[in-house]
Structures are given as structure tokens and as C-alpha cells.
Amino acid sequence: MIYKKLFNFCAIILIIASTSSWVLATDVQNGKSLFMDKCASCHNNSMVSDMTGPALYGAQDRWKKYPGAIYEWIRNSKALAASGNPRAKVMIDWDDSEMTAFENLEDAQIDDILAYIQVKGEFGCISPPCETVATENTNTAEAEPTSPVLGYVLFVLLLLSVAFLGRYINSLTRLSQQNAGQVVSPEKSIFGVLLNPSVVKLLIFSLVIFGGYTTVNNAIGFGRQQGYEPTQPINFSHKIHAGDNGIDCQYCHDGARKSKHSVIPASNTCINCHANIQNGSKDGTKELIKVYAASGFNPLNNTYLPEDMSDEDRAATYRKWLKSVWKKEWIENEKSINRLIDEQIASVAGTYNKPIEWVRIHNLPDHVYFNHAQHVTVGKVKCETCHGEVAEMDVLKQHAPLSMGWCVNCHRQTEVQFKDGLVEGKNSPYAGDANTANKYYTDYNYYEKYHNEIKEGKRKGVTVEEIGGLECQKCHY
Amino acid sequence: MKNLSSLYYLLFIITASIIVSSCGLPNGNFPGSEYMPDMAHSIAYEATVNSYYYQNTWGGEDAYRLMAKSRKPVKGTIARGFLPFKYQNLEDFRTSADETHVVLQEKVRTLIMEDPTIVNPIKPTSADELGSLLQKGADLYSVACQVCHGEEGDGNGVLYNDGNGKYTAKPANFLSEDFLDAPDGQFINAIMHGKGMMQSHSDKLTPDERWTVIHYIRSLQAVKKGAEYNPVVEVNVSPSLSEPITLESSKGNGETHDAH
Numbered sequence: 196m197i198y199k200k201l202f203n204f205c206a207i208i209l210i211i212a213s214t215s216s217w218v219l220a221t222d223v224q225n226g227k228s229l230f231m232d233k234c235a236s237c238h239n240n241s242m243v244s245d246m247t248g249p250a251l252y253g254a255q256d257r258w259k260k261y262p263g264a265i266y267e268w269i270r271n272s273k274a275l276a277a278s279g280n281p282r283a284k285v286m287i288d289w290d291d292s293e294m295t296a297f298e299n300l301e302d303a304q305i306d307d308i309l310a311y312i313q314v315k316g317e318f319g320c321i322s323p324p325c326e327t328v329a330t331e332n333t334n335t336a337e338a339e340p341t342s343p344v345l346g347y348v349l350f351v352l353l354l355l356s357v358a359f360l361g362r363y364i365n366s367l368t369r370l371s372q373q374n375a376g377q378v379v380s381p382e383k384s385i386f387g388v389l390l391n392p393s394v395v396k397l398l399i400f401s402l403v404i405f406g407g408y409t410t411v412n413n414a415i416g417f418g419r420q421q422g423y424e425p426t427q428p429i430n431f432s433h434k435i436h437a438g439d440n441g442i443d444c445q446y447c448h449d450g451a452r453k454s455k456h457s458v459i460p461a462s463n464t465c466i467n468c469h470a471n472i473q474n475g476s477k478d479g480t481k482e483l484i485k486v487y488a489a490s491g492f493n494p495l496n497n498t499y500l501p502e503d504m505s506d507e508d509r510a511a512t513y514r515k516w517l518k519s520v521w522k523k524e525w526i527e528n529e530k531s532i533n534r535l536i537d538e539q540i541a542s543v544a545g546t547y548n549k550p551i552e553w554v555r556i557h558n559l560p561d562h563v564y565f566n567h568a569q570h571v572t573v574g575k576v577k578c579e580t581c582h583g584e585v586a587e588m589d590v591l592k593q594h595a596p597l598s599m600g601w602c603v604n605c606h607r608q609t610e611v612q613f614k615d616g617l618v619e620g621k622n623s624p625y626a627g628d629a630n631t632a633n634k635y636y637t638d639y640n641y642y643e644k645y646h647n648e649i650k651e652g653k654r655k656g657v658t659v660e661e662i663g664g665l666e667c668q669k670c671h672y
Numbered sequence: 673m674k675n676l677s678s679l680y681y682l683l684f685i686i687t688a689s690i691i692v693s694s695c696g697l698p699n700g701n702f703p704g705s706e707y708m709p710d711m712a713h714s715i716a717y718e719a720t721v722n723s724y725y726y727q728n729t730w731g732g733e734d735a736y737r738l739m740a741k742s743r744k745p746v747k748g749t750i751a752r753g754f755l756p757f758k759y760q761n762l763e764d765f766r767t768s769a770d771e772t773h774v775v776l777q778e779k780v781r782t783l784i785m786e787d788p789t790i791v792n793p794i795k796p797t798s799a800d801e802l803g804s805l806l807q808k809g810a811d812l813y814s815v816a817c818q819v820c821h822g823e824e825g826d827g828n829g830v831l832y833n834d835g836n837g838k839y840t841a842k843p844a845n846f847l848s849e850d851f852l853d854a855p856d857g858q859f860i861n862a863i864m865h866g867k868g869m870m871q872s873h874s875d876k877l878t879p880d881e882r883w884t885v886i887h888y889i890r891s892l893q894a895v896k897k898g899a900e901y902n903p904v905v906e907v908n909v910s911p912s913l914s915e916p917i918t919l920e921s922s923k924g925n926g927e928t929h930d931a932h
Contacts, residue, residue: 227835231834231835231842235835235841235842236841236842236843236844236868236869237841237868237869239840239841240835240840240841240842241840246840246841246868246869247841247868247869292778406689413697414707416697416698416704417704417705417706417707418704418705418706418707418709418712419698419704420698420703420704421698422697422698422699423698423699423702423703423704424699424700424701425700425701425703426701440819440830440831440838441819441830442819442831443814443815443816443818443819445815446815446816446819446876449875449876452815453878455719456719456720458719458720459720461875463871463872463875464875464876466871467870467871467873468831468839470869470871471839471840471841471869472838472839472840476838497869552722555720555721555722558703558712558721560711560712560713561711561712561713561714562711562712593698
């Protein structure tokens, strides 16, 4: 009897438990889609940091004092504040912009959203354990750089075998001389061999050739900076921004399409994304705080700090921000996080509201004129053609020599967009798929001769050289 | 004596080769050596170049920095293509002296968003012109908007990626009902002043480029609606033009053009 009761009890418990967890699951899924649809443009999807609206994790607890008021608040925050709810009165002044009224949301839907907020804020995802988004690691395929050690070993072995062979031949000769009863020539020491005039001559000759080669090579390299890879004031990674995140080069280097310079972007460009992304994937807040300090941005409420603010106040603001970012870790390990915050605040001292002094890498001599807009917008040359695979560089490095020979070579080989499409087999420097002809070449009478030649099949395309791309005054004037 | 001079000779060769070999190739923080550097560095100011250099003997580095920083344009001048916007001067819209700058700013932005008289000033006059305009708009969109707002304008760019990306704020979905019928002011306000988490993109796009992008966004919306995007307006062509521009004569989109 008692067993039956116990069994029934267990069964009921099991049923309740399973249904409740099932209900919870659907709740959260539905809540997620509702949240994405209605809330996510103002409230942070991480739930633990502020955005246009406050962080929502724990909102239910904060509204516990006034049962039911949270539903009213979501449906119409202004009306609730006007009706005199004390918490609503406080919250309405949280930011200048007021919360959109969602009058059509039902209680059940709001419950779903709140459930999603609770789960997401606590665990960071809907169904714990959370999978961290695996970053694609293509490093495994990377070839090991061939080490020169093997070559050296072979060289030494070769030398040794030559020495032994020489010794052997020498002994054999002397033995045969002895057998024949001739005068035995004296045994040569290793120095005797090395100081042999012909060996010395050969050594001097190879030294002159080698020395001359390196001297000429280095002399040509004077003033060129191929391979220059300076440390920048901020540990900015092109690999993360242009590679992993797929941000277009010209988003930040916005001068490239319309001016001579590609432009080192101003720090407000960083803020466009980092107003939201406040914790870097590689360096956390260590490098981001430098950007905030330089631009005067206040990451706590998405505004810029007033210009006349003192350095101490700025430091206090950023300290507050760092504390909010590291809240979770701070509870666990107060000491080390405090030290981290102190270090980071100290690292930006004296840089408040001052431009970031990036080190320019690509420098042309003063007597050369180069225009980015002409190459990027008109010539449609891809950035990678001259700057290399920037999307794979953590620290930017000068890829091309930027020498005159290098310029001239490209002008000789590159075809301009004289007609729609390109000649097959040519390595296209153009970006984009639409290889439509440049109107200047199609409409300008001057180029009729070339068009006729293309029509007659005498030529396949027109290179930069053929439209005057090698004239001295094009670049030197 | 002869031995001594050959010793000097040897010493000379060693010093010379040390000096020459110290002119190494660039790597890491070392930009490489230069030969006659005064021909390579500009004494005149250049953008994004720190040309504080030893031949600038007229002042210290502080004086140089003071002179070399970017300055505001001369008062009263307007750069080409940057005509002042109707709502440029906030003070024109002040109704009471109590309004703070922030409140006034918010008010004017609401005005811009709701103003039906703000319409796209770029009006293509032929299908051909519209084609090249949209091509330009697509290029600009892919550069400046696509990472967040997505290739189709659905607010699901690579950075957001359905809430799984690094960017945690949901970018606006241009294909949602709120935006399909929104006035142009709403778009231009977001580009110029930012909206929500979005920051101002005034420095990234010139006024003409902003409206070109808006044309492109409208064409994306037209695809969603299943309609043809046709903002082409016919203009009265002055009689001095020998060949009136009509829709028919310019339909040859994609054909080779005769030289004018």
C-alpha cells in the first residue's frame, strides 16, 4: 500500500518536473524571439551591461516590491510613472530617451521574455552548459618553416668527406711513390692546403662577389621600408577586425575612395562599434580603454564626456566603467581585478582627449605623388594588391617595397577597364565582379584608335603604360 | 713600417664594413636606413605624417605640433558638396530659454525624423542614371552599412549574426514594417546623428553619399515589397540640347556607348 502511494507520489513529481521543464523550454525559446524582435535594439543581449536601455538581468527582482507593475511598465512606462509608482518615477529619468510602449504584449508573452532574460543573464545562453562559439582555427594547416639546420649539416658533411678523400688520395699517392722508389713528397698539413695560392684567390674572389652582392642589395634598400613592422600605441589587430569580423577596409580608411590619403581613422571610428562591444576578444579592456580615453567617450551611457572635464573625473568615470565590466570577476577575485583596474587606469594617464599617435608605415618620398582615390575608385585596384594580406596580420607590416621599379612593373602589366569584362587569363587586380568599362575610355574620342584595334583583333586590352601611365610627370612634378 | 701600414689598411677595412653593415634592412620597429633623407621628407605639412624633422629648426616639437594639427575652415566658407542642412542650426528651433543643449538636440532630431518635406535630393533622370546610382549606392552600402545591417538590409549583419555575433545590439531591419513606409528623414537622421547604439556616420559619408545609400536601401525595400524601384523623374529639357533625354532613348543600359 505504502509503496503504491510512494510510487504515485513519485510519478506525479516526475510528471510535474518534466512538464515544468518542458514549459520552461518553450517559454524561453518564445521569449528569445520576442526579445530579439522588440527589445534587442535598445537592451543589451548580454543582459548584464547597459546600452540605450539598462541591463535587464534581475529586473524581476528589482520590481518585486510592486507586484504586477513590471507588466504595466513594459506596456506603457510613461503612464505608470504618471500614476505615481515610485520605482517608475526613478526609472523614467534613467536616460533622456524614453522606452517604447508595447501595448499589445500580453502577460504570458512578458513572462516569456522575463524568463529568457533570467536564463540568458545567469548562464549566458538558453541551454546551459553554454557552448563557446568556436573560432575557426586554420593554423593547423600552416606549413612549418623549413629549417636551415639540415642544410648546414649536409654542408659540413660534404666538407668533411672532401677533407677525408683528399687525405686518402694524398696517402695513396705517397704510397705509390714509395713503391716506385721515387722521392716521396712531404705530407701537406691542413694549413698548407688552405694557404695554397689558388685556394686563397678563390676565397678572396667569392668574398668580393658575396660582399658586393649584399652591399648593392642593401644600398638599393636605402629609404625603402619593406618589412617595417612597428609596435603601435594600441595593440590593434587587423586580423580580428578585417579578417574575422569582415569589416571592409574602406569603412575605417574612408579617405581611400575620395582623397589622396587612405587616412588613419579618427578615434570616433572605433567608437562606432566599440560603443557596444566593450570587452575585446583578445586584450579585454586593456586596449579599449585607450581608445575611450583618447576619444573622450563615456562607455557607461553612450555619450562623449564634456570637453572641460578634468583628468581626475575622467579617470573616475573609466574606473566606474571597468568595475561594471568586470563585475562578475570582481566578486570572485577582488584583489587581482582591483590591480587590473589600477593598471589600466594608470596606462591611460595623460592621454585623455589627445589623438592616438599611430605610427605610419607606408611612406613615399616627398618627390613622388601617389593618389589613393585614383587607384581605388577609378582603377578599382584591390587594397591587397599593394598592402598584402592585411586581413591575416595581427601587427601590420609593409608588404610591398614601394619602389619605382615595383610601380612601373604594375603599370606595365595592369590593364585598364577599356571594355566590359577582362581578358581571360589575366590576373585581375580589380575589386568586385562588375567589370564594366570606364566611361572615360569608352566616351573619349582620343582612344578611338585602341578601340578600333580591339575590334580588329590586333590587341586584347590596353595597359596603364599605353595610356601614359609611365610618363615621368604623372608621379614626379 | 710596411707592416704597420698594412695593419692600418686592415683596420680601415674592418671599420668601413662595420659602418656599412650597420645600415641594415628594415624590420620590426626599425624603418631602415636612409640615404640623403632631406630629399625624402616633406618640410611642408602632410596629412597623417609626423614630419617633425631635424631641418625644422624654427621651433621645438611643441611649436610644430601646434601648427601641424588640423584646423577649422575659414569662418563663413562652405566646402563643395557640403551645403548646410535645413536643421543645421539648432538655435533656430529653440522655443524656450530653459532648453538644454541635449534636450534641444533631441527635439530637432525628432523634427527631422518626422519632417515629410525632407526628400531625397538626388533625382535620377533616366534609367541609365538610376542604374549607375544604385551601383554606387551598393558599393557604399557594402562598405559602410553591411557589417551590421546585413547584405539584404534585414538587420542581420555578420557582426550581429542573430544575436550570436560580437555586436549585442540588434541593428535596424530596413525590411520591417516600421521602415518600409518611414520618411527619408528617419534614414538621414540616423546616418547623420546616430540612433540608439548607432553612432553618427557624418564623417564617413558625404551628404551626396548619404542620399545615394538611401536610394540603395529604398531599392532593397522595393525588392522586399516585390515592386520595381522607380524614382526616375522626367525633367523639362531645355531646347538648346540637340538630343532630348527621354526614357526610351536611354534604355540601352549595358550597350557600348558612342562617343559624344
